[in-house]
Amino acid sequence: MTAVGFTYDEAVAYIEELPKFTKKHTLDHVREFLRRLGNPSSDRKIVHVAGTNGKGSVCAYLQAILMAEGKHTGFFTSPHLVSINERIRMDNIQIDNEAFLEAFNQVQETARKMEEEELGHPSYFEFLLGMGMTAFAGSDVEYIILETGIGGRLDATNYIEHPALAVITSISLDHTDILGDSIEEIAAEKAGIIKPGVPVFFDASNQKACAVIRKTAEKMLAPCREISKNAYEIREVNWKYIAFSRANAYDKGVIYQVPICGCYQVMNAQIALEAAEYLLRDETIHKSRWVDAIGSMHWEGRMERVAPHLVIDGAHNPGAVEAFAESVKALGADEGEGPVIIFSAVSDKKYEQMIEYLCRNMNAKAYIVTEIEDKRRVPAEELERVFKKYTRKKVYRAGSLKEALQKAENERVDDGDIFCLGSLYLAGMVKKLLAGGGYHA
Template sequence: MNSKPVNYKEAVEYIESIPKFTQKHTQEHTREFLERLGRPAFDRKVVHVAGTNGKGSVCAYIQAILEAEGKKTGFFTSPHLISINERIQIGRKPIDNEEFYQVFEHVYDAVKKMEEEGIPHPSYFEFLFGMGLSAFEKSDVEYIVLETGLGGRLDATNAFPCPALTVITSISLDHTMILGNTIEQIAAEKAGIIKEGTPVIFDGNDEAAAEIIQNTAKEHHAPCREIGKNAFEIREVTRKHIAFSRTNAYHKDVIWQVPICGIYQVKNAEIAIEAAQCLLGNKPEHEEMWRDAVAKIHWQGRMEERADHFIIDGAHNPGAIEAFVESVRALKEEEPPILIFSAVSDKKYEQMIEYLCRHLQTKAFVVTEIEDKRRVPAGELGEIFKRYATCPVYVKADVKDAIACAYEMRTKETYIYCIGSLYLAGMVEKALQEVETSC
């Protein structure tokens, strides 16, 4: 696109074309880019969140509590499921198309001046990050919840100089070609967001990762709070919610709820509550308000019952698949579920498939493929499933056909789960929206 985009649609087309002509840059480049934008939102209170799994949910819980306290918040997240606007949220809502174009235009103009001076164009993620900070500046938010894109140390979001708090969620093997082949290497990349003197709250359930994070925090004189498996007690697991108590709370018999049936969401909520206490102080008199905010959270694509007996979950790496299996088994369903599965090529999809087949009793697997250049062909995934599965495996390359196939097999009590990729979650969500619109 040679001329300047003149509306929202053209702006989105321009952003989607960025990967064709540029690539990821150094943090020095990102800092220069942010300088050209006028250091947007640099004076705001930022919560910087990294981790392999759970970081989006932790961000959502933190933002919900801050909003309940009357704080105006911005939230930068990725990826999006349906609309690119989802990546930039103000007050728990994506910015509208007009706001999106306004901040796009601001960033576009700055980038063109950079290019005139021989400075390379920002990458897709970097460009959106600049838009996010510009939107937060324009909307005059007080707090920004900033989710890393990939890793931490070299992520564009780490160019933000002085967060109020850093948070590191669970760590497992993912993006190993980029971040490293061991938990220790990946933890070191995630711990790269830790700043001098800035408090750190982290998931301490993996001992190897915890040691790396603790040592990094010590090197940076950063106060460190570890959230272990004994920080909470699960009291009840149902299809609609999970009830838990906080064993380290002022009153441990107070019951909290997360409205998502993923077991791992309790840990995510506990991390977020600790983060909120670090930011706002311990406020026993506000506990009921915080519990209400956590209980009402909605986070798309995370054990989301999108239709009757139809669940979308974004589990897309081995650690997330293990957590998914634990959650489904805890629900003790009357009948084995049907699973719709797809994956992208840079994930450990054979490991994910083997774990599902060996650890979850399943009525059938329906294998499909996503609309992305990194997709794994449905036929290839189907062959892997057939090596491990003891139940029928169906191959349906088209997502709509895969959904229809799953519905044809189910009985009244059978649950259908869509897992393996956030891209799949987005495609399934879009397909369901089209059906609802046509009805």
């Protein structure tokens, strides 16, 4: 226990204040932090997942498959949409407040001692990573699915030296101020999670990224599995699911249904299926359970219909916006007068590229811009200016999310939808507003 008796709310407040007082550290610092915690969960099978888009979804599918085979799983993910507890899950149940506080107390005591020794307090993400690994160590999880925060090579999660498997999802331009201005540079950062001799499974859709990952794997003598769009065939797309089959003799005739209407989710599911086949290669598996696991998987904030005419999507970089637009077209949701788009973004994202792509590649009835509740928010006036640069459609500026939703309801046609995108913060804000009764669609 710590010298100070924290309540759950005080613990959350402590963590949320950390970005004001701490900074990201080297991997050596992270390793020292985890060593002082006793290297929790180092005896578990860890799947390390990096990538620009699809990381969380791949992790969620893999978790569902492993659970279908009776495996106990831990899942460390970010960011959260509503509650910070969402970041630490065991068997897909987010950590409860009591267990959260117990892990916090252990980690905070270690962090306090490091600070006293002038070694530096762990950052926000590092602190939560320590909490997650500590919580998993006190449970019976066999597999830990560890999602990187930003990048890979220098990400705090990369303190792990002997994962069971590395996975790299779709790569596109994001966090360019940190990771580099080209696909090749970003791919090199993501490929930094590849360890000597540890297999890596990756999305081979982008040839530039593929070449970098393949070269890194060869250097590390790491077996690699390149997963391309030839690995599956989309059979049906509708608002309830996307049906697909795999180009795999073992799965011939088996139809999987992804219950998320983003076409990009099929690649994410395929990566998870291949990863699971590798992890469970020495065991008897039950593919019918896998079909059910994929079909019943729920992952919030990804083409999620949260009200009769309201859909939220976490697309927050150019690649994700392209995938969003592809899905909207496949669903026929931009036909007729088109949907209404609510958009918000953070300043360190390539929001002008996202806006330009939306305006040039989607038929929207109107655009409504608002601001997220974060210090990095892009002012609504700036978003309005950029939209008007690329479209002649109506562009409205709203002072609040509630006002934006009301304007969208006034604009949409009877059977039209409202799509909210541009930031996961925006998706979280919509969920909070709906949960609190502050808006009724």
